[in-house]
Amino acid sequence: MTYAKTSEFTQEQQELARVAKALAHPARVAIIQLLASRQTCISGDIAAELPLSRTTVSQHLQELKAVDLIRGEIEGLTVCYCLNTELLRRVHQQFTGFFVEATSNGACGPDAGCAC
Amino acid sequence: MTYAKTSEFTQEQQELARVAKALAHPARVAIIQLLASRQTCISGDIAAELPLSRTTVSQHLQELKAVDLIRGEIEGLTVCYCLNTELLRRVHQQFTGFFVEATSNGACGPDAGCAC
DNA sequence: ATAGCATGTCGTATATTTGCGTCATACTAG
DNA sequence: CTAGTATGACGCAAATATACGACATGCTAT
Numbered sequence: 001m002t003y004a005k006t007s008e009f010t011q012e013q014q015e016l017a018r019v020a021k022a023l024a025h026p027a028r029v030a031i032i033q034l035l036a037s038r039q040t041c042i043s044g045d046i047a048a049e050l051p052l053s054r055t056t057v058s059q060h061l062q063e064l065k066a067v068d069l070i071r072g073e074i075e076g077l078t079v080c081y082c083l084n085t086e087l088l089r090r091v092h093q094q095f096t097g098f099f100v101e102a103t104s105n106g107a108c109g110p111d112a113g114c115a116c
Numbered sequence: 117m118t119y120a121k122t123s124e125f126t127q128e129q130q131e132l133a134r135v136a137k138a139l140a141h142p143a144r145v146a147i148i149q150l151l152a153s154r155q156t157c158i159s160g161d162i163a164a165e166l167p168l169s170r171t172t173v174s175q176h177l178q179e180l181k182a183v184d185l186i187r188g189e190i191e192g193l194t195v196c197y198c199l200n201t202e203l204l205r206r207v208h209q210q211f212t213g214f215f216v217e218a219t220s221n222g223a224c225g226p227d228a229g230c231a232c
Numbered sequence: 233a234t235a236g237c238a239t240g241t242c243g244t245a246t247a248t249t250t251g252c253g254t255c256a257t258a259c260t261a262g
Numbered sequence: 263c264t265a266g267t268a269t270g271a272c273g274c275a276a277a278t279a280t281a282c283g284a285c286a287t288g289c290t291a292t
Contacts, residue, residue: 008167009142013149017142024137025250026125032218033129041224044268051124056251058270063249073231077259077268080230085219092215099208102148103201108157114189114196141280160238172281174240179279193238193289 016098019091022067027052027060035070035083043078132214135207138183143168143176148199151186157196159188 009017023029027050034046047057061081064070069088072081108114125133139145143166150162163173177197180186185204188197224230 009146013142013145016145017140020136020145021140022136024133024140026129026133027250029129029132029136029214030125033214035224036218036221039221039224041230052250053252054269055253059250059252062270074258074269075230079269080224082224082230083218088215088219092212092219095211095215096208098145098149099204099211102152102199103204103208105152105155108151108155108196108198114157114191114198143280168280169282170239171241171283175280175282178240190239190288195239 012094016094019067019069019094022064022069025060027057028064031057031060031064032069032083035081041073041080041082043072043075043080046081128210132210135183135185135210138180138185141176143173144180147173147176147180148185151197151199157189157198159191159195159197162197 023032030050031046034049035041044054046061047054050057052060061070061072065072065081069084069091070081071084072079074080139148146166147162150165151157160170162177163170166173168176177186177188181188185200185207186197187200188195190196
């Protein structure tokens, strides 16, 4: 994600893109849903639930952790991953703001001089 | 995005990831914000507003178009791009559902047997 | 027809992502 | 201490994404 031109955008745009990127893979979406559905914060059980190797799942977990959407605590032999609900709520706000802004102005139409 | 294992996830997870991927670059976020802020559906003016070459911007536009988040109508010499507000609203719902699901269950804590 | 502009497509180089096997580490149990 | 197990780190191959210059196409005037 650290391409040369990436830095020339708004902080807000970069943040949104950053989180979006974290959710840009079905496995990572699935991981978050899994963590949300279980009371216990499972660890390697996640890998067992996904159609991917343990190694690959571990990488996806690291990616989610890098964005701080999830957190991991070493619990003896296993590792306990949890959702960062606080951040998730904040991100939800951010996305909502974006979508509202994008949908508030009625779609451009003939009035604006275009055929859409 | 069409890796081998991608297809073994829920339709819902794939859809969400698909849209998230479309928003996973600051330029594409910026494009949507630009289209939302202007009454007229600008075309190549978009390129002028972004710190990227016209060619690169055109590619980002094609990606957004591929996911149907925006639509383009040839308007004589120029091309008029518009937001697909209908889809945007649907996507907003989808994301909200996801985030609510992820944040409704209180974070796992000592009760669940973990230190998070 | 000719010239000129707006756009998209193509080819190319580089950076990143994805997926997995193998190894190193760390802790638990015997 | 010796296994045994759960995890992350490392390295590698293949697939994608990113960015851009050069070209092709399609209108609009003149």
